[in-house]
Amino acid sequence: MPIALLLAAPSLLLGVLATPFAGPPPVPALAAPGSVHPGVGPEEEAEQVLLVRARRVIVRPGTVLENAAVLVQDGRIAAVGVGLEAPDGAKVLDTEVLCAGFIDPWSRLGVDPGSLSDRTTTASTSSVDALDPFLHELQRHQALRSGVTSVRVHIGRLGRIGGLGAFVRNLPESDLEQAVLVEDAALTTALGVQPGQDVFQRLEEVDRLIVELERGRRHREEALKYRDDLAAWQKAIAESEAELEREFRRAKRERDREIEQAKERGREFREKRYREDNKPRQPRFDPDGEVLARVVHGELPLIVEVDRAQELRALLARTEAYPRLRLVIAGATDARLFSEDLARRRIPVIVVPARRGQTAGFDHDELSLAVDLAEAGVPLLLGSGGMDPDWVRELPLLAGIAVGRGLDPDAALAALTTLPARVLDLGHRLGSVERGKDADLLLLSGDPFAAGTRVERVLVAGRPVAP
Amino acid sequence: MLSLLTPVALFAAYVAAPAALAPALGGEPGLAPQARQAPPALVVRAPKIHLGDGRVVEGGALVVSGGKVQAVGADVAVPQGARVLEHDGPVTAGFVLAHSHLVPRGEAFDATRTALPEARLATAFRASWPDLEDALHAGVTSVVIAPTPQNVVGGQAAVVKTAGGRVLEPASHLTLSLSRLAADDTRPPTSYAGLVREIERHLAGRQGVFARVAEGKLPVLVTANDRHEVVRAVELAGRTGLVGAIVGAPLAGELLDVLAPSKLGVVIDAPGAGTSQRVREAHVALARSEIPFALRWSEAENLRTGLAALLRGGAERARLERALMADGARLAGVAGKVGLLERGADADFVLWSGDPFEFGSRVVAVYIDGQRIEGDKR
Numbered sequence: 103m104p105i106a107l108l109l110a111a112p113s114l115l116l117g118v119l120a121t122p123f124a125g126p127p128p129v130p131a132l133a134a135p136g137s138v139h140p141g142v143g144p145e146e147e148a149e150q151v152l153l154v155r156a157r158r159v160i161v162r163p164g165t166v167l168e169n170a171a172v173l174v175q176d177g178r179i180a181a182v183g184v185g186l187e188a189p190d191g192a193k194v195l196d197t198e199v200l201c202a203g204f205i206d207p208w209s210r211l212g213v214d215p216g217s218l219s220d221r222t223t224t225a226s227t228s229s230v231d232a233l234d235p236f237l238h239e240l241q242r243h244q245a246l247r248s249g250v251t252s253v254r255v256h257i258g259r260l261g262r263i264g265g266l267g268a269f270v271r272n273l274p275e276s277d278l279e280q281a282v283l284v285e286d287a288a289l290t291t292a293l294g295v296q297p298g299q300d301v302f303q304r305l306e307e308v309d310r311l312i313v314e315l316e317r318g319r320r321h322r323e324e325a326l327k328y329r330d331d332l333a334a335w336q337k338a339i340a341e342s343e344a345e346l347e348r349e350f351r352r353a354k355r356e357r358d359r360e361i362e363q364a365k366e367r368g369r370e371f372r373e374k375r376y377r378e379d380n381k382p383r384q385p386r387f388d389p390d391g392e393v394l395a396r397v398v399h400g401e402l403p404l405i406v407e408v409d410r411a412q413e414l415r416a417l418l419a420r421t422e423a424y425p426r427l428r429l430v431i432a433g434a435t436d437a438r439l440f441s442e443d444l445a446r447r448r449i450p451v452i453v454v455p456a457r458r459g460q461t462a463g464f465d466h467d468e469l470s471l472a473v474d475l476a477e478a479g480v481p482l483l484l485g486s487g488g489m490d491p492d493w494v495r496e497l498p499l500l501a502g503i504a505v506g507r508g509l510d511p512d513a514a515l516a517a518l519t520t521l522p523a524r525v526l527d528l529g530h531r532l533g534s535v536e537r538g539k540d541a542d543l544l545l546l547s548g549d550p551f552a553a554g555t556r557v558e559r560v561l562v563a564g565r566p567v568a569p
Numbered sequence: 570m571l572s573l574l575t576p577v578a579l580f581a582a583y584v585a586a587p588a589a590l591a592p593a594l595g596g597e598p599g600l601a602p603q604a605r606q607a608p609p610a611l612v613v614r615a616p617k618i619h620l621g622d623g624r625v626v627e628g629g630a631l632v633v634s635g636g637k638v639q640a641v642g643a644d645v646a647v648p649q650g651a652r653v654l655e656h657d658g659p660v661t662a663g664f665v666l667a668h669s670h671l672v673p674r675g676e677a678f679d680a681t682r683t684a685l686p687e688a689r690l691a692t693a694f695r696a697s698w699p700d701l702e703d704a705l706h707a708g709v710t711s712v713v714i715a716p717t718p719q720n721v722v723g724g725q726a727a728v729v730k731t732a733g734g735r736v737l738e739p740a741s742h743l744t745l746s747l748s749r750l751a752a753d754d755t756r757p758p759t760s761y762a763g764l765v766r767e768i769e770r771h772l773a774g775r776q777g778v779f780a781r782v783a784e785g786k787l788p789v790l791v792t793a794n795d796r797h798e799v800v801r802a803v804e805l806a807g808r809t810g811l812v813g814a815i816v817g818a819p820l821a822g823e824l825l826d827v828l829a830p831s832k833l834g835v836v837i838d839a840p841g842a843g844t845s846q847r848v849r850e851a852h853v854a855l856a857r858s859e860i861p862f863a864l865r866w867s868e869a870e871n872l873r874t875g876l877a878a879l880l881r882g883g884a885e886r887a888r889l890e891r892a893l894m895a896d897g898a899r900l901a902g903v904a905g906k907v908g909l910l911e912r913g914a915d916a917d918f919v920l921w922s923g924d925p926f927e928f929g930s931r932v933v934a935v936y937i938d939g940q941r942i943e944g945d946k947r
Contacts, residue, residue, distance in 0.1 A: 248881075496842045499878065506873070506929040553927050554877065554881065556880075
């Protein structure tokens with residue numbers, strides 16, 4: 103076998119020389135997600151340079167610039183500051199308050215009911231494949247008009263593990279390719295949402311989730327082991343080849359002699375099997391295990407929809423064994439009981455203030471829950487709940503009511519902007535008004551959580567899209 | 570001469586002044602104040618006083634005495650011996666809601682008969698109804714209590730105060746219903762045509778309360794929700810000369826051309842969180858029209874949320890203030906008594922911790938007929 107390799111070497115060399123040299127494709131100078139249509143030349147977009155002047159620019163919760171401006175170019179924020187001059191050809195907009203677009207981390211826009219209740223999803227089911235860009239167009243538009251510029255969606259709520267959720271920008275055109283920012287934003291699962299379960303069955307669901315996490319951990323271990331074994335094998339091959347090159351002729355003569363001898367004796371000549379011939383077998387391709395491995399190692403967040411105290415306690419206890427797991431709790435009606443634990447472990451909680459009135463079998467007042475969790479130091483996010491697409495547009499209003507009930511306004515703004523961006527690994531692109539980030543901006547007539555504030559304009563990827 | 574006349578003039582002024590106040594104090598004119606043990610007047614000073622029709626008095630004061638408003642304005646005379654209360658937040662007239670279902674279930678619906686024109690809900694009123702306190706702490710001082718719309722003629726509504734147990738108007742409206750609930754299959758009439766005929770028959774007969782209704786002396790509250798129900802109500806009112814308001818009508822804003830020629834107002838539910846966008850836009854269109862409208866009590870949070878939703882949708886602030894106070898009183902039939910802070914009106918007003926339309930504001934205290942009730946700390 104090692105000889106075969108040497109004989110193949112010249113042909114390999116020829117093959118390499120034969121391939122025409124192709125470096126990486128040239129990146130178009132104005133490429134920015136969401137700002138270049140396929141087919142539309144970059145020149146048409148380049149002229150949309152905007153300078154937005156505002157009496158107050160809320161850069162991030164707690165940082166406000168007075169009488170400042172933001173320069174928007176190529177779909178990105180090119181500059182933020184006081185005393186910016188408008189470059190030639192720029193369009194100037196004036197407003198009272200400017201802030202980052204709101205993000206709904208738990209939404210249903212574009213997901214049809216069949217996909218949402220799909221029970222057959224596995225960890226590698228990609229929600230993007232189920233998204234319908236024409237569904238919920240009205241709700242998408244209404245959400246934009248109230249300031250929600252991007253959402254995270256997922257399918258398979260009733261399955262054992264939901265699909266890989268996607269992060270989608272709210273673009274009025276139904277172009278999914280432009281709208282999807284991240285295809286694998288998070289893995290989602292729900293505990294205790296099947297109807298008619300008793301507490302033991304719900305706790306079994308926690309067990310099953312841990313089984314899946316173990317599967318992911320094993321998958322990664324096997325993959326790493328395979329990688330190490332393969333490296334060792336290749337090293338051994340290389341060493342043998344070196345040795346072989348030195349003793350090639352001698353080995354060849356010895357082999358020929360043995361063949362002769364075997365022929366004389368009438369026996370079959372069997373090749374000696376070296377250890378190097380046993381190439382380690384690659385583990386079977388397991389897409390679910392792959393995703394679960396990423397989750398276990400913190401490369402993807404895991405969003406668990408869970409409400410009741412029993413499952414929540416079990417979940418928090420069992421996930422202590424996975425220190426790199428990035429857990430996010432959604433729903434969390436009974437989370438007050440665990441707020442110390444959640445705050446200590448910095449586990450974000452997505453509260454759904456839109457759930458009042460939905461029969462869930464227990465009393466809940468999520469607005470007060472949001473206030474209490476924020477006071478306890480738990481990272482708070484606000485979502486529309488992923489059940490009713492109409493509620494996405496209510497999110498800013500509900501945040502305002504929560505502020506009225508005592509939620510710190512900075513925490514409320516963070517719950518809608520910086521925290522969801524950070525939790526979903528898009529903190530470098532969204533969530534605040536800073537240079538280099540995508541220009542998803544809201545032009546408001548006043549403080550974002552005042553009762554009478556109107557959204558005057560919405561910019562998504564630097565383009566005015568609403569009203 | 571001057572020196573002689575001056576004490577006489579002063580004495581005359583001294584006697585005449587209490588005479589001006591006497592009707593409010595309930596005493597005969599001409600008696601000196603010391604003889605009547607009148608309670609001292611209360612003067613409330615606040616940076617902003619919302620009178621109730623959209624006007625706001627800045628840096629002024631409100632003078633109340635004997636349960637009535639004596640004066641309000643930027644510079645009012647402080648009567649002798651008055652207590653002065655400095656409030657650092659806004660003051661508004663008490664909210665007047667032109668319809669509600671604050672009535673406990675058992676009282677609000679009579680399943681045995683479909684028409685109860687002589688039934689008066691005021692006789693069932695108790696100051697201890699639990700929802701009254703919720704309304705009070707949302708800033709509501711007067712509210713119309715009405716039966717539920719399952720009966721074609723529900724009975725006579727009343728206007729009551731949310732604290733103190735006073736019935737402001739024991740027979741304020743006759744409630745009618747042209748809604749699906751009244752046209753159900755289980756009791757006659759079982760069709761809309763039947764409902765209309767029933768009402769017209771009563772009006773033609775002019776028996777009892779219908780005599781006043783037919784002459785337009787007693788207003789009606791007609792429940793109509795779907796668009797066709799609203800159109801039926803308007804047409805019925807046109808044929809029979811009814812005055813009053815339509816209750817419900819979430820899409821009234823899409824029927825402005827139908828409503829405008831009639832004299833009917835509209836009482837809508839405050840569009841809380843989750844109301845459909847279509848209904849919201851209809852409400853904003855109604856708020857921008859000339860048709861008088863008022864709000865209905867559902868839950869405290871829905872009221873505030875609904876106002877915010879209307880403001881965000883483009884309704885004007887002054888118009889919403891009118892709907893809550895002055896127009897609410899008008900459609901409730903108690904204009905002149907409540908809903909507007911003016912001389913002679915009941916001393917019903919609310920001290921707020923902040924702008925009453927803002928989410929974080931709460932009621933610091935409510936005055937009803939001059940009696941103070943503390944806001945609770947929630």
